């Protein structure tokens with residue numbers, strides 16, 4: 043194992059204020075179990091899980107309450123014992139609504155019920171377990187990408203015929219401002235991450251491993267060097283220059299191994315790579331060795347308006363209001379509440395939204411950090427074009443969407459936009475370019491889905 047510097051620098055990128063000092067030194071703290079959890083069926087990318095319990099049921103921690111509902115989907119397990127009070131459509135962090143279980147965790151089962159004991163799933167010895175058993179475990183543990191994308195991990199770890207993983211890349215960049223959850227995991231759970239890597243290497247047939255960490259996290263680099271010191275095989279820690287969006291999957295592949303993922307629908311596996319967030323890797327280790335499904339995660343609660351910024355280990359389904367209370371509440375009025383980081387996160391209207399498997403951060407920004415800019419006309423300065431790491435003409439896309447010309451945005455390759463926010467960050471006219479891109483992508487996806495549905499209906503006739 044060796045540590046090397048990245049040899050490849052992608053085009054564009056920006057340098058936002060990182061503000062990580064607020065929570066960086068705060069060890070991971072477990073929140074006491076909230077009295078009510080709101081467990082969404084849509085915690086991952088793809089089809090929401092199908093709810094298989096009903097109001098009045100008593101459920102046990104780890105029980106499947108939502109079945110996987112398609113190839114790109116994962117199951118949902120309850121993160122605590124409790125009584126299902128109701129099943130309702132609830133708002134998620136990105137704005138959409140999905141079925142959610144409202145769970146009363148203070149309720150006791152009726153009659154005599156034996157206390158739950160032992161692991162939820164049978165622990166496996168990864169050295170003797172077959173590749174298929176390990177893959178099945180990742181699937182039944184309900185694991186999806188915890189960096190934010192939520193892609194089902196068992197699908198990623200099972201390349202289609204004809205594709206082979208040559209590089210397993212561990213994403214420890216955490217380039218989003220304020221967020222320190224992955225950083226603390228690397229400091230506090232490095233041996234678990236190493237175990238997860240060994241398991242994934244076995245599933246993927248022994249690829250080389252690259253552990254990508256930005257240069258501004260020397261303690262994390264040290265912790266990973268110690269944990270991986272005696273590992274066999276082709277393993278390198280690649281120190282990346284500090285540049286947003288270094289944590290983007292495509293940019294990390296380029297920065298670590300110099301390969302370029304072509305335009306969608308191409309995927310990292312098309313260039314022989316699989317990228318996984320360090321939290322996901324630790325979750326795989328827990329699922330295999332301890333039989334513990336993905337029921338909780340670390341979320342950074344930070345921003346100048348929260349009394350005590352922390353890295354909180356909380357059950358999936360914890361309400362933001364409970365996270366805020368655990369962090370001492372608000373020390374000044376909150377001008378903006380953001381789910382995720384300031385670059386790619388979503389401003390949310392209420393703290394009654396709950397965490398999912400992908401909730402990396404919750405930011406409480408005071409007035410001094412939540413400027414209310416007035417968007418102006420484009421002055422053709424080209425800064426957004428220089429900042430775009432995907433080589434897009436962001437100004438052109440924004441102008442097209444503004445005039446409802448979605449076809450024009452599509453022709454300008456808006457579907458390759460990774461919604462990183464670098465263009466909006468750079469724009470002196472404060473134009474909401476990223477939102478324009480999101481709008482165009484949503485409308486194109488809706489059109490494609492409608493065309494597919496129409497074709498399927500015609501085929502049935």
Ligand code: SF4
Nearest residue numbers: 430459460462463465
């Ligand atoms: S949000 Fe899209 S258009 Fe803007 S910089 Fe990022 S990739 Fe480029």
Ligand code: SF4
Nearest residue numbers: 420421423424426469
């Ligand atoms: S940065 Fe803003 S003002 Fe400059 S070209 Fe891009 S959209 Fe126009």
